[in-house]
Amino acid sequence: MSNSIIEFDQVVAGYTPSVTILNGTTLDARAGEITLLIGPNGAGKSTVLKTLFGMLVPRSGEVRFEGRRVNGKSQRELLAQGMAYVPQGRNLFASLSVLHNLELGGITLPRAERGPRMDEVLARFPRLLERIDNQASTLSGGEQKQLEIGRALLLRPRVLLIDEPSIGLSPRLVQEVMALLRQLADQGVTVLMVEQNVRTALKYSDRALVLEMGRLALDRPPAHLLDDPNLNRLFLGGHVPDPERLDAPMQER
Amino acid sequence: MTRTRLFMLAVALIAFGVLPFFLKSYGLYLLTLFCVYLMATYGLNLTVGYAGQMSLGHAAFFGIGAYHAAILLKLGWPFLLVLAIAAVACFIVGLALGFPALRVQHHYLAFATLGFNVLVFLMMRNEQTITGGTFGISAIPRPSLLGYSLDGAIPFFYFTYASTLTLVALLWWLLRSPWGRAFAALRDNPIRAESLGINITAYTLLAFAIGAACAGVGGVYFAALVGFIEPAPFHFSWSMTMLLAVIVGGSGRFFGPVLGTVIIVLLPEWLRGAQNWYLAVFGFLVVALMVWLPGGLSSIPDRFARKAAK
Numbered sequence: 001m002s003n004s005i006i007e008f009d010q011v012v013a014g015y016t017p018s019v020t021i022l023n024g025t026t027l028d029a030r031a032g033e034i035t036l037l038i039g040p041n042g043a044g045k046s047t048v049l050k051t052l053f054g055m056l057v058p059r060s061g062e063v064r065f066e067g068r069r070v071n072g073k074s075q076r077e078l079l080a081q082g083m084a085y086v087p088q089g090r091n092l093f094a095s096l097s098v099l100h101n102l103e104l105g106g107i108t109l110p111r112a113e114r115g116p117r118m119d120e121v122l123a124r125f126p127r128l129l130e131r132i133d134n135q136a137s138t139l140s141g142g143e144q145k146q147l148e149i150g151r152a153l154l155l156r157p158r159v160l161l162i163d164e165p166s167i168g169l170s171p172r173l174v175q176e177v178m179a180l181l182r183q184l185a186d187q188g189v190t191v192l193m194v195e196q197n198v199r200t201a202l203k204y205s206d207r208a209l210v211l212e213m214g215r216l217a218l219d220r221p222p223a224h225l226l227d228d229p230n231l232n233r234l235f236l237g238g239h240v241p242d243p244e245r246l247d248a249p250m251q252e253r
Numbered sequence: 254m255t256r257t258r259l260f261m262l263a264v265a266l267i268a269f270g271v272l273p274f275f276l277k278s279y280g281l282y283l284l285t286l287f288c289v290y291l292m293a294t295y296g297l298n299l300t301v302g303y304a305g306q307m308s309l310g311h312a313a314f315f316g317i318g319a320y321h322a323a324i325l326l327k328l329g330w331p332f333l334l335v336l337a338i339a340a341v342a343c344f345i346v347g348l349a350l351g352f353p354a355l356r357v358q359h360h361y362l363a364f365a366t367l368g369f370n371v372l373v374f375l376m377m378r379n380e381q382t383i384t385g386g387t388f389g390i391s392a393i394p395r396p397s398l399l400g401y402s403l404d405g406a407i408p409f410f411y412f413t414y415a416s417t418l419t420l421v422a423l424l425w426w427l428l429r430s431p432w433g434r435a436f437a438a439l440r441d442n443p444i445r446a447e448s449l450g451i452n453i454t455a456y457t458l459l460a461f462a463i464g465a466a467c468a469g470v471g472g473v474y475f476a477a478l479v480g481f482i483e484p485a486p487f488h489f490s491w492s493m494t495m496l497l498a499v500i501v502g503g504s505g506r507f508f509g510p511v512l513g514t515v516i517i518v519l520l521p522e523w524l525r526g527a528q529n530w531y532l533a534v535f536g537f538l539v540v541a542l543m544v545w546l547p548g549g550l551s552s553i554p555d556r557f558a559r560k561a562a563k
Contacts, residue, residue: 079450093441100434107431108450
């Protein structure tokens with residue numbers, strides 16, 4: 001596809017030599033869109049993000065970022081190329097203040113650039129500015145997620161990888177985080193998101209990719225999946241029929 | 254730091270500074286020794302408390318610094334040059350040890366550093382032509398500064414005190430720089446730190462090597478203070494004692510080493526009255542402290558604050 005910014009081509013990857021999680025995964029994410037990765041536990045959603053961000057080296061296949069092969073590149077190199085990653089769970093350094101957590105996001109930047117970038121991020125998140133000297137562990141769940149995303153935005157990434165941003169957040173805060181990601185995508189940032197809170201995430205996404213057993217099983221516009229009566233089954237697990245036979249709505253099995 | 258804390262700190266520093274006028278020579282010696290060990294324990298606090306790397310080889314770096322001082326000062330080299338050489342040597346040895354050793358963590362790293370300490374101790378004891386072996390090196394001269402002799406106990410105390418404050422101020426600056434935050438990030442969560450682009454290997458090595466250099470600097474002052482060195486003060490049991498100072502004081506807390514060093518340098522003196530029971534009493538106090546105050550002595554204010562908040 002012409003505007004694919006991220007491409008996986010027959011990628012095989014795993015955490016131990018005997019077990020592979022991605023089994024010839026082929027998928028792509030388009031520039032300026034929110035691409036949602038969904039699927040049952042163990043389908044390889046988070047593994048896609050980790051492989052893309054250099055935390056896992058593919059055993060075979062090719063991972064491309066803006067058309068360039070990035071297999072085995074370090075996280076530092078990928079950050080420098082314009083990719084940022086917000087992992088699953090709590091990612092703040094609890095003993096440090098909001099300011100210092102944010103500052104760490106720009107540790108690879110020249111000192112002169114760090115200040116203006118931090119002002120830019122804090123202008124986007126006024127709540128963080130109010131609590132700038134507080135210890136990160138004292139922030140609410142929503143504020144912590146804002147700080148994590150803000151920290152990732154400090155490098156002005158072109159691609160943001162985000163793993164389960166809604167974990168531990170109230171429904172209202174989930175909406176806020178999703179709206180923020182939508183806003184970023186509208187400003188040109190490509191978002192590749194893994195999310196278990198599928199119904200909410202689909203409303204804000206441009207595209208949904210369903211993974212099953214480390215392979216792409218479905219590639220649909222979110223509206224199609226939202227209307228699909230089998231969405232819960234897709235998300236919670238169970239067999240997903242061959243995508244080629246899925247032009248028609250899915251049949252209940 | 255709030256204005257009240259700053260004021261309290263200034264009062265404490267001035268009070269410490271006037272103490273020599275109320276002490277006899279042995280008390281003054283202990284006060285200077287306290288400053289010397291403080292340099293080493295501050296370095297260890299950086300390595301263990303801030304960067305989260307276990308080290309049981311700190312006394313070896315302290316010894317390397319001391320032997321550099323003993324040999325070079327006796328050759329008539331200027332003190333500041335000797336100080337710089339010892340610091341750089343310990344920094345380089347720290348890097349050389351850290352590069353392979355820091356690939357392992359926790360108790361494996363503890364044993365790797367302990368092995369290094371044993372090796373250095375054996376070299377100090379057996380390489381008689383360089384180190385004097387068990388006879389050690391005696392008549393180590395004290396430095397002079399801009400033509401002013403620091404032979405006297407009081408001038409040497411103030412010189413050591415000023416040097417300790419300078420080193421502590423440098424560490425304060427370092428820990429408040431992005432480097433210091435990177436060290437804390439490494440300790441809190443190295444995987445997340447890496448995802449922000451922090452070069453884990455480089456920063457871990459740096460924290461280890463800076464800690465080693467601080468110990469080396471402390472060792473130089475130690476040699477000049479006591480005037481005679483032999484391998485015993487650099488045995489790995491002293492690495493344990495320095496680690497004890499860091500943990501008892503409050504690992505990863507800036508003023509933790511101050512309280513911890515009081516415990517290792519001054520408490521044994523205060524317990525002299527217990528005579529043969531000294532070690533038993535000392536051991537009991539340390540165990541009790543760790544049970545009731547796992548965060549160390551410097552966590553006491555936090556503890557009171559938490560109780561008050563309940």
